[in-house]
């Protein structure tokens with residue numbers, strides 16, 4: 249029999265075809281698949297990323313980016329501001345010990361507050377979809393959470409399963425270890441001074457170990473492998489599925505954040521998102537500014553089909569932080585403190601309007617631990 253594919257398949261194509269062959273039942277639900285190819289070598293990606301970095305850093309270092317303010321919800325606008333704010337919130341529960349009751353609570357709060365979405369792990373997607381039937385609240389599911397180091401095939405399987413269960417949005421964790429593999433060693437002081445959980449210290453210690461075992465500081469990271477993974481997920485989860493790439497910015501240098509942003513845009517992701525909330529610090533203002541600058545530059549130079557949005561997540565636990573992130577250009581907030589933020593917003597609206605509209609929600613429950621909002 250003659251070869252049905254006379255042109256050699258790219259690695260993305262092989263991965264996607266392999267996935268479809270192993271999952272024939274998923275095929276019908278996929279819709280038209282545009283198989284995205286591997287496109288460039290690592291050196292070619294590196295050259296493009298360098299251009300992006302030069303342009304974006306020029307703007308950031310001049311101070312122009314930090315001065316740029318976007319329209320956030322203005323509390324003096326009362327209910328309209330509350331509505332706008334709520335529509336930026338992905339109401340999130342990702343703790344492993346979350347139970348069905350917490351998930352049901354999350355959904356009913358999201359309905360009441362009219363949040364944009366609930367963001368959960370795969371095992372709760374179906375439950376959320378059924379809880380939220382008939383409401384505009386979307387269901388978002390994390391993929392590769394929270395390390396991002398799972399192999400591409402398992403991320404594809406997870407992503408497809410989430411879509412099949414009714415998820416409208418996928419928050420995919422970048423395999424950031426592919427970017428940081430050649431980082432210089434992290435100092436033991438850094439590991440010890442980490443204010444993060446024990447798990448983060450282990451991650452940091454491993455990163456340090458990996459970094460010190462290689463002496464490859466000048467090597468180009470495997471950009472092709474990152475692009476291949478993102479392009480495969482995009483191919484198998486076409487629009488209207490919204491794809492967000494969680495960069496885990498606490499683990500990355502500015503250069504690496506820009507490289508990841510560039511690859512996400514090239515693979516037609518819809519959002520770049522700062523953090524999982526489980527590894528290192530969460531969203532910081534400078535990182536959000538950097539990512540917004542990157543998204544704008546990449547759109548202006550035609551990388552990707554449309555402009556990526558930025559989601560600030562991890563440690564967004566107060567109205568003040570939420571508004572700062574939105575004014576820096578973030579368009580979505582990933583937070584487990586959505587109720588608290590809305591409560592603060594209602595109080596503020598009440599204050600700014602002579603207490604006319606200062607009603608409070610019936611309950612305020614945090615889905616986070618008791619740690620203080622990060623001074624990021």
Ligand SMILES: O=C[C@H](O)COP(=O)(O)O
Nearest residue numbers: 524525562563582583584
């Ligand atoms: O994506 C969202 C984060 O996991 C939420 O983090 P947070 O619990 O610090 O709000």
